[in-house]
Amino acid sequence: MSIVMSQPSIMQSPMMKLAPAQLAELVREHQADVWRYLRYLGATTADADDLTQETFLAVARAQFSEQSPQQTAAYLRTVARNQLLMARRRENHQISTVALAAAEQVWSTLVSETGSSVLLAALVDCLEKLEGRARAAIDGFYRDRRSREELAYDMNMKPDGVKTLLRRTREVLRNCIEKRM
Amino acid sequence: MKDNEQHDWHDTLIDRGLAELVGGEMPPDLTDRILAAAHSGQAEKVTLAEGTDVMITPIAHSNAKTWITIAVAISLCGVAVGLMLAEVRSARETALREVRSDRETALRTEPQAATQPNATSKGVYSIPGVVGNFVIDEREHIDTGEYFDDSYAGTPKSGLSGDKLQMMVEPHVIAEDYEGQAFSPLQTAPSSGKNPKLGFEFMPARPQARESGRMRDETLHAKERSLPSPYYSSDDVQYYAGSSVERLSEAPQVVRQRFRLGAGPRTEVDQYFEGAHLNRQIARQDVAGKTIVEFESLRSSREDLRELIERRRPQLGEQGTGPDSSGDQYTRINDNSFIKAEGGNAVSTFSIDVDTASYANVRQFLEQSRQLPPPDAVRIEELVNYFDYDYAGPIDETPFAAHMEIAACPWNAEHRLARIGIKGREIDRKVRPQSNLVFLIDVSGSMNEPNKLPLLVEGMKLLTRELGENDKVAIVVYASSEGLALESTRGDQQQTILAALMRLQAGGSTAGGAGIQLAYQTAQDNFIKGGVNRVILCTDGDFNVGVTGTPELERMAEEKAKESGVFLTVLGFGRGNLNDAMMEAISGKGNGNYHYVDNLTEARKLLVEQMVGTLVTIAKDVKIQVEFNPAQVAGYRLIGYENRMLRTEDFNDDKMDAGEIGAGHTVTALYEIVPVGKSVESGAVDPLKYQEEAKPQAGSDKLLTLKLRYKPPDGDTSTKLEFPVTDKGDSFTDATADFQFASAVASFGMLLRNSEYCGDATYDTVLETAGSASSRDHHGYRAEFMDLVRIAKQLQQ
Numbered sequence: 007m008s009i010v011m012s013q014p015s016i017m018q019s020p021m022m023k024l025a026p027a028q029l030a031e032l033v034r035e036h037q038a039d040v041w042r043y044l045r046y047l048g049a050t051t052a053d054a055d056d057l058t059q060e061t062f063l064a065v066a067r068a069q070f071s072e073q074s075p076q077q078t079a080a081y082l083r084t085v086a087r088n089q090l091l092m093a094r095r096r097e098n099h100q101i102s103t104v105a106l107a108a109a110e111q112v113w114s115t116l117v118s119e120t121g122s123s124v125l126l127a128a129l130v131d132c133l134e135k136l137e138g139r140a141r142a143a144i145d146g147f148y149r150d151r152r153s154r155e156e157l158a159y160d161m162n163m164k165p166d167g168v169k170t171l172l173r174r175t176r177e178v179l180r181n182c183i184e185k186r187m
Numbered sequence: 188m189k190d191n192e193q194h195d196w197h198d199t200l201i202d203r204g205l206a207e208l209v210g211g212e213m214p215p216d217l218t219d220r221i222l223a224a225a226h227s228g229q230a231e232k233v234t235l236a237e238g239t240d241v242m243i244t245p246i247a248h249s250n251a252k253t254w255i256t257i258a259v260a261i262s263l264c265g266v267a268v269g270l271m272l273a274e275v276r277s278a279r280e281t282a283l284r285e286v287r288s289d290r291e292t293a294l295r296t297e298p299q300a301a302t303q304p305n306a307t308s309k310g311v312y313s314i315p316g317v318v319g320n321f322v323i324d325e326r327e328h329i330d331t332g333e334y335f336d337d338s339y340a341g342t343p344k345s346g347l348s349g350d351k352l353q354m355m356v357e358p359h360v361i362a363e364d365y366e367g368q369a370f371s372p373l374q375t376a377p378s379s380g381k382n383p384k385l386g387f388e389f390m391p392a393r394p395q396a397r398e399s400g401r402m403r404d405e406t407l408h409a410k411e412r413s414l415p416s417p418y419y420s421s422d423d424v425q426y427y428a429g430s431s432v433e434r435l436s437e438a439p440q441v442v443r444q445r446f447r448l449g450a451g452p453r454t455e456v457d458q459y460f461e462g463a464h465l466n467r468q469i470a471r472q473d474v475a476g477k478t479i480v481e482f483e484s485l486r487s488s489r490e491d492l493r494e495l496i497e498r499r500r501p502q503l504g505e506q507g508t509g510p511d512s513s514g515d516q517y518t519r520i521n522d523n524s525f526i527k528a529e530g531g532n533a534v535s536t537f538s539i540d541v542d543t544a545s546y547a548n549v550r551q552f553l554e555q556s557r558q559l560p561p562p563d564a565v566r567i568e569e570l571v572n573y574f575d576y577d578y579a580g581p582i583d584e585t586p587f588a589a590h591m592e593i594a595a596c597p598w599n600a601e602h603r604l605a606r607i608g609i610k611g612r613e614i615d616r617k618v619r620p621q622s623n624l625v626f627l628i629d630v631s632g633s634m635n636e637p638n639k640l641p642l643l644v645e646g647m648k649l650l651t652r653e654l655g656e657n658d659k660v661a662i663v664v665y666a667s668s669e670g671l672a673l674e675s676t677r678g679d680q681q682q683t684i685l686a687a688l689m690r691l692q693a694g695g696s697t698a699g700g701a702g703i704q705l706a707y708q709t710a711q712d713n714f715i716k717g718g719v720n721r722v723i724l725c726t727d728g729d730f731n732v733g734v735t736g737t738p739e740l741e742r743m744a745e746e747k748a749k750e751s752g753v754f755l756t757v758l759g760f761g762r763g764n765l766n767d768a769m770m771e772a773i774s775g776k777g778n779g780n781y782h783y784v785d786n787l788t789e790a791r792k793l794l795v796e797q798m799v800g801t802l803v804t805i806a807k808d809v810k811i812q813v814e815f816n817p818a819q820v821a822g823y824r825l826i827g828y829e830n831r832m833l834r835t836e837d838f839n840d841d842k843m844d845a846g847e848i849g850a851g852h853t854v855t856a857l858y859e860i861v862p863v864g865k866s867v868e869s870g871a872v873d874p875l876k877y878q879e880e881a882k883p884q885a886g887s888d889k890l891l892t893l894k895l896r897y898k899p900p901d902g903d904t905s906t907k908l909e910f911p912v913t914d915k916g917d918s919f920t921d922a923t924a925d926f927q928f929a930s931a932v933a934s935f936g937m938l939l940r941n942s943e944y945c946g947d948a949t950y951d952t953v954l955e956t957a958g959s960a961s962s963r964d965h966h967g968y969r970a971e972f973m974d975l976v977r978i979a980k981q982l983q984q
Contacts (some may be wrong), residue, residue: 014934026222026225026226029221029225030222031217031221031686033217033218033221033222034686034689034690035685035686035689036217037214037216037217039214041214041215041217042203042207042214042911045203045206045212046196046200046203049449051212055215055217058217058221059217059220059221059224062221062225063221063224063225066225075682082645089943091274094410103544109195109199111196112196112200113196113200115199116200117200118304122204123645123648125200125204126204126207127649127787129201129204129205129208129969130208130787130788130791131788131791131966133208133209134966134967134970134971135787135967135970136695137970144205144209144845145969148206148209148210149209149210149211151210173198176198176201176202176205177198177201179201179205180197180198180200180201183201
């Protein structure tokens with residue numbers, strides 16, 4: 007397996023390290039999106055915590071200087087992805103880099119350059135328009151943490167039907183978001 | 188294959204978004220953890236060279252060695268802790284024995300205290316009658332779970348990232364209130380005649396090294412400004428943590444500690460703290476009937492606190508209400524009653540109100556708390572005004588247009604319903620005037636909840652992203668003291684403003700009054716003539732230091748608004764100690780508007796979608812007067828606006844303050860009218876003996892005359908508009924959809940308030956009316972309203 011990783015253009019001279027204040031600023035500005043990205047790639051919450059930390063520590067050791075928020079975000083995603091790959095390899099887990107590349111493509115398409123807040127705001131707006139069973143299914147599954155089987159019982163459906171309903175609802179939300187963005 | 192994969196990732200991305208927004212799986216704040224790890228040199232080296240097959244990481248190579256080191260370190264720590272535990276346990280038992288002994292002595296001398304039903308014997312820090320935030324002295328580690336009830340909301344945060352503070356908690360602010368029966372012996376003091384209320388606050392020792400740059404003594408340097416609050420953390424360290432580091436290096440048993448005491452009459456302060464180890468009085472101020480005293484002590488705060496508490500324990504007989512149970516504060520609302528349209532009573536005058544806080548607050552109760560709101564939290568006019576109505580805007584230079592519509596009343600077939608609709612002139616956001624904004628942000632300990640400071644910061648970030656080079660933003664924060672967190676900065680310097688917002692952290696008590704003073708001063712310093720000059724106060728309203736009383740704060744807001752010409756927006760956050768009454772009052776007096784932010788969607792509505800309306804005032808002191816024609820109207824009732832009522836003569840008095848209207852705002856008021864010939868349910872009044880009864884003018888077919896007065900935003904002279912209105916006898920179904928929807932919202936408000944005037948209205952009729960009147964619902968607000976009605980109906984059942 008080979009990993010194709012382009013050298014980010016924002017690397018600076020080899021001896022330069024990130025000052026503590028810069029690191030603090032970088033962490034505050036980007037940690038939420040790095041964490042979300044890792045969760046999106048399949049890391050558990052605990053792993054996402056650890057890997058977010060390792061991502062920023064790696065950047066602290068690197069010769070990094072910020073040129074634009076967009077480049078920084080992309081660079082951090084690359085580092086985070088590598089941290090996840092390394093963690094998976096240490097656990098002898100296989101992970102498809104092709105899938106990761108597809109994931110990155112989707113992320114960079116839907117998540118704006120300034121971060122995921124625009125996506126989330128659009129999702130909030132779209133959620134408000136949901137009604138009926140779709141809304142009930144989303145609330146039950148995500149907010150009340152009910153299983154598909156429990157929801158199926160409540161909604162007088164089959165578990166596969168709930169799964170389909172949830173998936174279709176997410177698709178509706180995606181279409182709504184894409185229209186808004 | 189590729190398409191499928193892509194589709195899956197889209198689904199996953201939405202799935203993660205839902206998990207966060209609906210499921211509450213928020214990204215954690217790992218800042219401290221990462222910085223601590225970076226400072227301790229745990230950072231690993233990575234190589235991201237193109238074509239590299241394997242990531243090179245020293246940690247990967249030295250994993251085994253690292254784990255062995257960690258294991259040995261943990262073992263050594265375990266042994267050390269084991270040895271220390273015995274000593275700590277022994278010391279604790281000794282302390283408890285002393286307390287029990289003292290308590291028994293106290294109970295022997297004050298037997299009446301022992302008979303109090305809620306007396307507690309939990310331990311040193313379990314203090315009946317005490318509420319507030321407790322944070323233990325930094326040098327001793329105490330298992331707070333053993334000493335504190337859950338209601339004692341101590342919220343120790345992680346200490347400094349660094350190598351000296353492993354055992355430290357911060358900040359050590361203690362704010363307490365003793366109320367009710369708590370001070371029974373002191374109630375005999377001749378001074379007050381009412382139950383005293385007393386609070387005190389431990390202030391951090393002044394950190395000498397940092398004092399020059401940041402840390403400030405709020406009382407001794409009360410005149411100074413432009414310094415950040417101690418709760419505003421910068422890149423280097425948190426200020427409280429900084430001061431604690433220095434104290435660790437002092438002599439172990441002698442700590443210079445400062446206290447600030449606030450109380451009622453001075454004699455009570457002196458009596459209460461008589462004999463305490465408060466070595467030197469530093470300053471004393473009388474502010475608005477309260478005595479603020481500052482002492483300096485050479486003993487540790489915990490030692491002093493313990494001694495004071497134990498000495499006064501017998502006096503503290505009754506359990507107080509903690510912050511969690513103290514509840515939100517609302518002004519009592521009594522529904523406007525029917526008034527007979529006779530003589531001078533045929534005229535009704537009120538101030539407009541563009542606030543929407545009550546609707547968002549009601550939504551929070553119903554959707555999140557799943558309970559019916561208290562009746563006083565329901566201000567019907569704010570429910571009605573939450574929604575946009577399709578009123579036409581002005582076509583001339585007038586700042587707003589007025590519309591009237593009259594139709595049958597849906598909840599009382601015999602009555603008529605008159606709707607007054609006002610539409611403010613729209614201003615394109617691209618050509619909105621230059622703005623000078625001051626974000627006044629409460630960073631006190633009570634804001635340390637997910638739906639308070641974090642939501643507030645996200646909301647202000649949304650607003651910041653809407654600003655540009657023609658705008659200026661300053662950030663004033665307040666906790667135990669006030670400070671300027673960001674000098675007035677151009678709106679296109681987004682990163683600077685966003686970074687300042689991201690650094691906000693909550694902790695300490697709430698000197699809101701001082702924050703208001705500094706915010707107005709900052710707004711004045713950067714005043715833009717002809718532009719938008721506005722303070723945006725974001726708080727839960729739980730002010731507990733300095734000026735805290737609603738009347739004093741109202742007066743302060745009124746004076747500042749008049750002196751400075753600066754407008755005010757109040758954004759309320761959170762639940763549990765929400766001081767809705769105060770926030771509504773100061774926004775009214777401070778030429779402002781008041782909104783409640785219960786979620787990010789509401790923040791977007793207020794600060795992004797309706798930003799121009801929220802920020803740009805197009806007319807101020809807008810008053811409405813309606814004169815009813817007694818030949819057509821037997822009686823009337825204004826629905827809502829109970830706390831906006833004015834006297835008839837106030838309408839023409841330009842000194843009398845009233846509400847402001849923002850660009851594009853719609854304001855709606857509803858009158859329930861009893862036609863002539865129908866009986867009016869109003870209190871019986873004896874006929875006048877010495878005056879002739881006023882006789883209605885014959886021949887007029889007008890139902891009423893609507894009069895409005897307003898001033899330009901920077902003017903002092905009002906202009907009057909007048910519109911006579913005739914009732915065409917429309918039925919309810921003939922009325923416009925907006926009329927029907929507004930009446931449904933008013934019905935809903937009356938039902939929530941258990942109003943005696945709700946007539947035939949039920950939740951079902953509200954749903955039916957709102958459903959048929961919601962074809963125009965661009966943002967989904969009306970659909971959300973119907974959801975709320977369904978929830979309320981369910982809860983009512």
